[in-house]
Amino acid sequence: MCARICISVFIIALIGTAAYGQTNDSSKALFGIGIRGHRSFIIQHSKKLSNEITSSHPWMIEADVNWHLRKQKSWEYCHCYPRTGFSFLYTNFDLPEILGSALSIYSYIEPFIRADRRLNYSFRFGLGLSYLNRVYDAETNPDNLFFSSPVSFLVMLNASLNYRITPQLTLRAAGNYNHISNSGFSEPNLGINYPSFSMGMDYSFKPVELPFRTPSSKSAVNTKKQRLEIAAGLSAKPTTSGLNETRYPVYVLAVNYSRNISRIVALNGGLEWMSDRSIYKALREKGTVNNDGHYADHNRAGAMVGIDWLFGRFIFYQHLGIYLYSPVKAQSIIYQRYGLNFRFSPHIFAGINIKSHGQDADFMDLRIGYTF
Secondary structure (H helix, E strand, C coil): CHHHHHHHHHHHHHHHHHHHCCCCHHHCCEEEEEEEEEEECCCCCCCCCCHHHHCCCCEEEEEEEEEECCCHHHHHCCCCEEEEEEEEEEEECCCCCCCCEEEEEEEEEEEEECCCCCEEEEEEEEEEEEEECCCCECCCECCCCCCCCCEEEEEEEEEEEEEECCCCEEEEEEEEEEEEECCCCCCCCCCEECCEEEEEEEEECCCCCCCCCCCCCCCCCCCCCEEEEEEEEEEEEECCCCCCCCEEEEEEEEEEEEEECCCCEEEEEEEEEEEEHHHHHHHHHHCCCCCCCCCCCCEEEEEEEEEEEEECCEEEEEEEEEEEECCCCCCCCEEEEEEEEEECCCCEEEEEEEEEECCEEEEEEEEEEEEC
């Protein structure tokens, strides 16, 4: 619970800083609201899931409040006008007795490309919390292997096409990728992946006026073309033995090198070490030993490559990893990491990261790091 509260406070603090850092009328953020409907389907990412569950078609209603940032400094973040805000999402999973419904809130950053034009497009990266009214129960709801805790995490990505009908009203169509899981805090936790198509409207309380700008010699955040980063992460997860509900710490230490290939895209590669104490405990609960009579090492090490998306102080990244050292066999030799970092200064950053094997989330960690 403490980790969830910390995550919420962290995100709210970032959004608040971005939204209210405006000072004069000519550059004051434009406040707006939006509403849209979604139609979705569920990806059958595991053979454990029944056809009945994955053949359902969830539907959603979404409303958000937003601030479109207009300052030169905000524009310099990505050579675009970013929007930030909160979105409230109701999801009906179309199987009331098994999956029920979800109430979600997430914060997001959304760079708008060609935002000064009537027809423009945007990309949204969001992270938040979901409350689920139907979760796994061995006796009363054994078919719901997606969620086992009422409060879980929501991660979403989308690409939107926007057409400004009037100076204040915009029509919006988007493709969305939505994921809900508890990031390994309790089992079972297959997590649900449900892409959706949405349509809706955005309304700005003042006419949208976004001046044409040209790049200055200095960006809002001094980003080097090459960067070396060291990060430390902390998480917690239960054992997979199912013998107790206690959560055990997971420690992460990572070293990454990145090189910009454009103003908003960088290629990244690195190494990481993970000490998963839930594995340590599970081996002892099951009494699993090697041929020599000793318990296997619970540590793991991996190599990663991926892409960083640079939006000023925000960095969203997608990395693909492979285990180089894993005495206890993992679910797969390949794993993924999805994360969002916020740069407090050219050197100090903090963020949130999700590690998964395919569509199955392993754990979420909070991390802090230093850029050289």
